[in-house]
Amino acid sequence: MSSTQPTQRLPLFALLSANAISLTGNVLTMIAIPWFVLQTTGSPSKTGLTAFFTALPAIIAGIFGGAIIDRLGYKRASIISDLASGLTVALIPLLYYTVGLEFWQLLALVFLGALLDAPGATARSSLLPDLAELADIRLERVTAWDDGISRASRLLGAPLAGVLIVLVGPAQALWLDAASFMLSAALTAWAVPAAKRDADESPQNYLADLREGISYIRHDRLILAIVISVMITNFLDVSLSSVALPVYVKELYGSAFDLGLLIATFGGAAFTGAMIFSAIGHRLPRRLTFAVSFIIVGLRFWALALFPPLPVLLVLHALTGVAAGALNPILATVQYERIPATMRARVFGTITAGAFLGMPLGVLITGYALEWVGLRPVLLTLGTLYLITTLSLLINPALREMDRQPEPDAPLAEAV
Helix, strand or coil: CCCCCHHHHHHHHHHHHHHHHHHHHHHHHHHHHHHHHHHHHCCHHHHHHHHHHHHHHHHHHHHHHHHHHHHHCHHHHHHHHHHHHHHHHHHHHHHHCCCCCCHHHHHHHHHHHHHHHHHHHHHHHHHHHHHHHHHCCCHHHHHHHHHHHHHHHHHHHHHHHHHHHHHHCHHHHHHHHHHHHHHHHHHHHHHCCCCCCCCCCCCCCHHHHHHHHHHHHHHCHHHHHHHHHHHHHHHHHHHHHHHHHHHHHHHHCCCHHHHHHHHHHHHHHHHHHHHHHHHHHHHCCHHHHHHHHHHHHCHHHHHHHCCCCHHHHHHHHHHHHHHHCCHHHHHHHHHHHHCCHHHHHHHHHHHHHHHCCCHHHHHHHHHHHHHHHCHHHHHHHHHHHHHHHHHHCCCCHHHHHHHCCCCCCCCHHHHC
16 A cells, blocks of 8 residues: 555545444334334334335435436535435424324425435445545455444443433434434545545436446346345344344343443444454455355344344344344445446445345334234244345355455456
């Protein structure tokens, strides 16, 4: 690596900081809204329905938003998204404490908030490779830092959410999330430059851009295999985190603080795993590391099904969290290496849409399944499906390409 002036690293660290602020606020929402629904309705199915309306927008925004981001520019899209999301989140407590908030209105607001939030995350991800190059820092290390920040946000945001819910209630806690979006937008506007290719240099019409993003994934067998595998595991993960785990903690332990503690433990351990990967990840075989780590992460479903004491569950969450720390850095590095810079947002958005495709259905099914058959059968079913999916990663021939590093700006014909 060549020597780099400190000012050249400021944009990268500013973007990572903006992500940290925004993600910490999102963790508050992730805990506060399900708990608010459980507290006001007592219904797991309504909790699942709320999670459905939170997950569905990521698919819509992923499919239709990426091409808009490529045209608008990554920095501008990130700022607009943060400002709009902050306003939407602020409306939830504002309405609740003034004119009242009906359940259908809550669904509409969480849908709109998630719809506006997703493009901002895609835009910030698209900025990352150029800022890593500007800072002269290895891409594997930067993606590990980025994922570590996401994990650390769970570590800080989850117990903070639990404490805030206990002290002031779930609706009041959402004010902090709204403020986090505004602060993230301000930091991005101040310190992050526009990317080298911050808008598509030769835009086609909008539908052609959409087709191009989908076509890229369809013809790149590694990216397609990743999308399918992650779609299934996300279906199972969100069923646990957004529905089954809040119900589990409420029934067994009774406190939102314990829910925050479990999420924080997993997030903190995953942060540790990501930092370990940032130091040694470039020396590890990507495919084997990815598959084995994913298998270990799935063990938490089986641990939960045993209904262990909370301290035991915290230890198990820590162990599986460390393994989770390697997953997203590997995925992000592979994507940055293979996807041309001018197509990042539309391809990233389509990848996100595909990976999130099963999530709305997962939370909806899980909410009703918990009422029909109870916690243990649901957890065992989720754990079995997770194990089958992750074991298949060891034998999928497309994943062998993970260890090959193509040029990031190669034309489509060379990247497939």
